[in-house]
Amino acid sequence: MAVYKRTYQGYSGAATPAWSRFLILPRYSLGRLFPSKFLVLFLMACFFYPAGCAVFIYLSHHLSFLRVFNIQAANFLEINANFFYIYCTVQATMASLLTALVGPGLVSPDVANHALALYFCRPFSRFEYAAGKMSVLIGLLSLVTWIPGLILFLIQASLAGRSWMAANWWIAQAIVVGSLIWIVVLSLIALAMSAWVKWRIAAGALILGVIFAGAGFGRALNAVLRIRGGTMLDLEQDSFTLWSALFRLPGAGRDLDPLEAANAIAAACLVCLWLLFKKIRPFEVVK
Amino acid sequence: MTPPPLEESLVRLENVSRFYGEVLGVNRVTLAIPPGITSLVGPNGSGKTTLMNLMTGLIRPTRGSVRVLGVAPEDPEKLFTLVGYSTQFDAFPRGLSGFQFIYSFLRLFGWPHAQCEQLAWRAIGRVRLNGAAHRKIAGYSKGMRQRIKLAQALAHDPRVLVLDEPLNGLDPLVRAETIALFRELAAEGRHVIVSSHVLHEVDLISDQVILLSNGYVVAEGKIQGVRSEIRDHPMQILIRCDRPAALAARVFELDSIVEARLHADGGGLLVKTRDAGRFYRLLNRIALEGIEIESVAPADDNVNSVYEYLIGGEEAGR
Amino acid sequence: MIRRYWAQMRAVIRLEMKKTFLSRRGLWVYLIALAPVLMFAGHDLSMMRTREERRAIAAAHPVPAGALLAVQPGMTREEVTARLGQPNLDARQIRFAGGRVRRELLSYTDGQSRYVFGFADGQLQSITVRPEETLAQDRVIFATVFQFFYLRLAIFFGCVGIFTNLFRGELIEKSLHYYLLAPMRREVLLAGKYAAGLIAAAAIFTSSAALQLWLLSMPYDSSLPGREIAAYLGVAALACLGYGSVFLAAGLFFRNPLLPAAGVLVWESANPFLPSALKKISVIYYLQSLCPVAAPPDREINPLLALLISSSEPASTVFAVAGLFAVAAAVLVLAARRARLLEINYGTE
Numbered sequence: 001m002a003v004y005k006r007t008y009q010g011y012s013g014a015a016t017p018a019w020s021r022f023l024i025l026p027r028y029s030l031g032r033l034f035p036s037k038f039l040v041l042f043l044m045a046c047f048f049y050p051a052g053c054a055v056f057i058y059l060s061h062h063l064s065f066l067r068v069f070n071i072q073a074a075n076f077l078e079i080n081a082n083f084f085y086i087y088c089t090v091q092a093t094m095a096s097l098l099t100a101l102v103g104p105g106l107v108s109p110d111v112a113n114h115a116l117a118l119y120f121c122r123p124f125s126r127f128e129y130a131a132g133k134m135s136v137l138i139g140l141l142s143l144v145t146w147i148p149g150l151i152l153f154l155i156q157a158s159l160a161g162r163s164w165m166a167a168n169w170w171i172a173q174a175i176v177v178g179s180l181i182w183i184v185v186l187s188l189i190a191l192a193m194s195a196w197v198k199w200r201i202a203a204g205a206l207i208l209g210v211i212f213a214g215a216g217f218g219r220a221l222n223a224v225l226r227i228r229g230g231t232m233l234d235l236e237q238d239s240f241t242l243w244s245a246l247f248r249l250p251g252a253g254r255d256l257d258p259l260e261a262a263n264a265i266a267a268a269c270l271v272c273l274w275l276l277f278k279k280i281r282p283f284e285v286v287k
Numbered sequence: 288m289t290p291p292p293l294e295e296s297l298v299r300l301e302n303v304s305r306f307y308g309e310v311l312g313v314n315r316v317t318l319a320i321p322p323g324i325t326s327l328v329g330p331n332g333s334g335k336t337t338l339m340n341l342m343t344g345l346i347r348p349t350r351g352s353v354r355v356l357g358v359a360p361e362d363p364e365k366l367f368t369l370v371g372y373s374t375q376f377d378a379f380p381r382g383l384s385g386f387q388f389i390y391s392f393l394r395l396f397g398w399p400h401a402q403c404e405q406l407a408w409r410a411i412g413r414v415r416l417n418g419a420a421h422r423k424i425a426g427y428s429k430g431m432r433q434r435i436k437l438a439q440a441l442a443h444d445p446r447v448l449v450l451d452e453p454l455n456g457l458d459p460l461v462r463a464e465t466i467a468l469f470r471e472l473a474a475e476g477r478h479v480i481v482s483s484h485v486l487h488e489v490d491l492i493s494d495q496v497i498l499l500s501n502g503y504v505v506a507e508g509k510i511q512g513v514r515s516e517i518r519d520h521p522m523q524i525l526i527r528c529d530r531p532a533a534l535a536a537r538v539f540e541l542d543s544i545v546e547a548r549l550h551a552d553g554g555g556l557l558v559k560t561r562d563a564g565r566f567y568r569l570l571n572r573i574a575l576e577g578i579e580i581e582s583v584a585p586a587d588d589n590v591n592s593v594y595e596y597l598i599g600g601e602e603a604g605r
Numbered sequence: 606m607i608r609r610y611w612a613q614m615r616a617v618i619r620l621e622m623k624k625t626f627l628s629r630r631g632l633w634v635y636l637i638a639l640a641p642v643l644m645f646a647g648h649d650l651s652m653m654r655t656r657e658e659r660r661a662i663a664a665a666h667p668v669p670a671g672a673l674l675a676v677q678p679g680m681t682r683e684e685v686t687a688r689l690g691q692p693n694l695d696a697r698q699i700r701f702a703g704g705r706v707r708r709e710l711l712s713y714t715d716g717q718s719r720y721v722f723g724f725a726d727g728q729l730q731s732i733t734v735r736p737e738e739t740l741a742q743d744r745v746i747f748a749t750v751f752q753f754f755y756l757r758l759a760i761f762f763g764c765v766g767i768f769t770n771l772f773r774g775e776l777i778e779k780s781l782h783y784y785l786l787a788p789m790r791r792e793v794l795l796a797g798k799y800a801a802g803l804i805a806a807a808a809i810f811t812s813s814a815a816l817q818l819w820l821l822s823m824p825y826d827s828s829l830p831g832r833e834i835a836a837y838l839g840v841a842a843l844a845c846l847g848y849g850s851v852f853l854a855a856g857l858f859f860r861n862p863l864l865p866a867a868g869v870l871v872w873e874s875a876n877p878f879l880p881s882a883l884k885k886i887s888v889i890y891y892l893q894s895l896c897p898v899a900a901p902p903d904r905e906i907n908p909l910l911a912l913l914i915s916s917s918e919p920a921s922t923v924f925a926v927a928g929l930f931a932v933a934a935a936v937l938v939l940a941a942r943r944a945r946l947l948e949i950n951y952g953t954e
Contacts, residue, residue, distance in 0.1 A: 038864065100863070199777060204863040205765050206633070212870075213758040217640055220754040223746050224648045226738075307950070345782055345949040367788035376951060378779035381624055394616035395787035397609040439783070 025132030050148035061159040103190025104203035112198040120282030137187040146179035174246035188272035195279035231255040232264035303351035312337035326489040327482040329499030335482040371440035375451040386420040410442035429456035447478040521559040523586035531556040617797025625805040638813040645820035663716030748898035764848035773856035791944040806845035836897040847888035850933035854940035894919035
């Protein structure tokens with residue numbers, strides 16, 4: 001009898017259910033992220049604007065308090081779809097920067113250290129791997145986008161009364177759906193760049209480059225070729241255009257109509273998915 | 288030719304400490320390493336690489352001073368004409384062949400093309416990589432990468448060679464050739480400072496050893512000298528003779544004998560004694576009395592035993 | 606001594622050039638530099654096609670320029686077609702961002718400009734004239750693209766990639782110690798690496814700028830003045846010099862140079878809002894001052910790009926060039942001090 005047959009016994013204990021196995025990845029990834037003081041500080045900075053908005057909503061419902069300071073209530077912005085649209089655009093920029101900070105550390109270390117084979121030699125699929133890594137970003141970005149957005153909506157609803165909520169419940173939907181679209185776009189860009197660029201810093205620069213330089217290049221294309229389709233390369237603007245439809249603000253989207261913007265976003269997501277699954281595989285190609 | 292002053296022939300560390308934040312690298316190390324092959328021995332994290340990096344100026348001491356043949360590591364222009372360092376890092380500049388690697392880094396010395404080319408080929412020849420010199424390093428085996436690093440360290444003909452785990456990944460034949468090369472370099476009067484985990488090889492090649500544990504130097508010197516200083520552990524001496532039982536009865540005349548164990552084949556005896564000198568004198572007398580002694584050999588004055596006695600306990604305790 | 610330093614510097618440059626030029630990893634830098642070239646090539650192709658189309662249409666539907674100018678709002682469709690003949694395009698519907706609006710559009714060309722007449726309820730309501738593009742217009746567009754895209758984004762990110770890689774990239778790849786084990790002053794190493802990065806970046810980005818300028822003036826009979834071309838090429842090279850020094854230092858001082866790079870991006874963008882003294886501690890201030898054509902401000906800028914785009918009061922050419930060299934020199938001196946103290950501790954990378 002071979003020695004290992006006498007000594008080796010396979011694991012026979014309880015296994016994590018298959019459906020929740022992907023959640024093992026965010027557990028460790030988040031554990032590695034939060035010791036970074038810079039990340040914690042940046043995450044805190046992401047809440048400044050929502051906090052300001054909450055104060056603003058509170059003040060706009062306490063006009064007597066404002067009168068003490070001789071502030072005219074009429075000068076205050078109305079809390080409506082436009083208010084929440086602006087909130088979403090500001091937090092979208094913060095989410096982009098947060099993605100550039102967190103995203104590169106997700107897949108690139110596994111690729112650089114040849115660790116993918118270790119994941120996939122276990123009952124763990126490529127889809128679960130991508131879902132696990134993506135859930136880290138989805139969680140963090142939700143924390144700075146739609147979750148505080150919904151809290152703001154609830155604060156407004158509690159102060160403005162049930163009738164306001166009944167008339168404006170679609171704003172809450174727009175906040176959640178709009179933010180989730182942007183979160184998915186950012187997550188896919190981050191994972192794709194992180195999978196293709198082993199050096200974390202370069203991956204981070206590339207994520208920023210895709211968002212910032214893509215926007216700049218799109219606008220340059222519009223100017224040079226006298227077209228408006230270049231805006232499709234500006235993924236943030238595409239999302240804003242889509243949001244303008246969700247928030248029922250037709251004038252807010254520039255250059256594109258919502259369908260064109262949705263197509264551009266879908267194309268970007270498909271390209272990122274293709275890039276991601278081209279790189280995340282349980283084998284290495286040795287050249 | 289007049290020999291160089293003592294200071295210029297030693298690698299000297301004076302009360303050197305190095306901390307990585309709150310983590311100890313090495314602490315209060317004072318050493319004077321003469322020419323010849325010196326081995327740094329110790330478990331992982333004992334401070335071998337830190338000590339080598341300190342000698343070559345890749346890191347600076349938190350406290351104390353380092354002088355290599357009288358030159359401070361803060362003076363790279365002088366130091367690196369004297370020192371060659373083969374590090375433990377298995378990384379190379381991207382896209383270079385073995386020859387380009389050696390040649391390009393020789394050009395950093397400011398030397399002309401012809402001289403660099405000649406030195407590069409000589410170094411490659413010394414590590415027997417001529418056939419693979421024009422292949423990309425990325426395609427080299429582990430052993431070839433070790434050898435090209437070694438070639439890079441000795442290409443400029445340094446007086447001090449610092450080699451971190453140079454025998455790792457080498458096959459037995461190349462290992463033997465490399466050990467022979469170290470001996471050759473040491474015989475030329477150079478310092479060859481080697482770190483290794485393979486204790487029997489350290490035993491084979493070293494003129495002196497430096498034993499490190501947890502950042503401290505626990506012993507230094509020639510291996511026999513170090514062994515005789517370890518009084519906690521009795522010396523073990525192996526004797527092959529025709530009448531081991533009779534010999535065993537005689538050796539207990541000495542109160543320094545701790546144990547005598549007969550070999551199972553009935554042809555020998557292992558003696559443990561606290562005073563090897565007295566035991567050898569007794570053995571001479573016994574030999575004259577008619578017991579035929581075939582061979583006498585110390586059984587534990589090698590690096591392995593010294594390592595076990597000095598560091599083994601700490602290792603086990605970790 | 607100086608000869609040896611120079612020989613050592615050349616050796617460093619030779620080694621670095623192998624890594625910086627034509628490496629697969631640096632391919633994206635070429636792409637980012639090539640993007641505006643492709644854009645201007647596309648512009649040339651589309652312009653030549655439009656010209657040919659208009660001339661072909663004008664030949665098939667000849668319309669005198671005087672007759673086109675005589676058309677006035679309020680005229681009926683029949684009156685317009687009676688004066689100008691059959692249009693080359695008769696569109697019944699057009700879609701607008703707000704939904705579908707039923708309109709009639711008639712299009713004519715005199716071979717150079719395109720005239721679009723919009724009718725509602727049978728009466729001419731709008732006249733849109735799209736004249737042939739001119740070099741003067743394209744000069745302004747080039748100035749905008751050069752300042753807002755090329756300098757601030759393409760060269761900026763290109764320099765982040767090239768210059769942070771010089772030290773930080775080698776620390777991450779664990780190959781920097783080979784340099785530090787050579788009998789060479791760290792200052793010489795730094796100068797060699799910087800020179801290699803500068804040569805690579807300047808070659809890539811000035812070549813791209815030269816190609817863009819050539820493509821810009823290709824469809825026209827006249828070309829841009831040599832002085833203007835030289836100014837743009839000089840500004841591109843000086844941008845590499847300035848940003849290069851900043852990102853080389855960032856690679857030495859920071860484990861993650863992306864954070865200072867983002868900081869520099871914000872600092873450079875906030876330039877016009879800074880007090881005069883602080884403005885001068887930036888690269889973009891001097892670069893913009895040296896640009897031969899002022900870029901018009903973008904009124905429709907989105908919040909994200911608004912963060913990136915800024916304009917500032919120009920400095921004199923001598924002051925701007927001297928200022929850029931001074932900023933680069935100051936940053937390199939700091940970087941050299943850091944390089945002297947650099948230790949190899951790859952474990953923490």
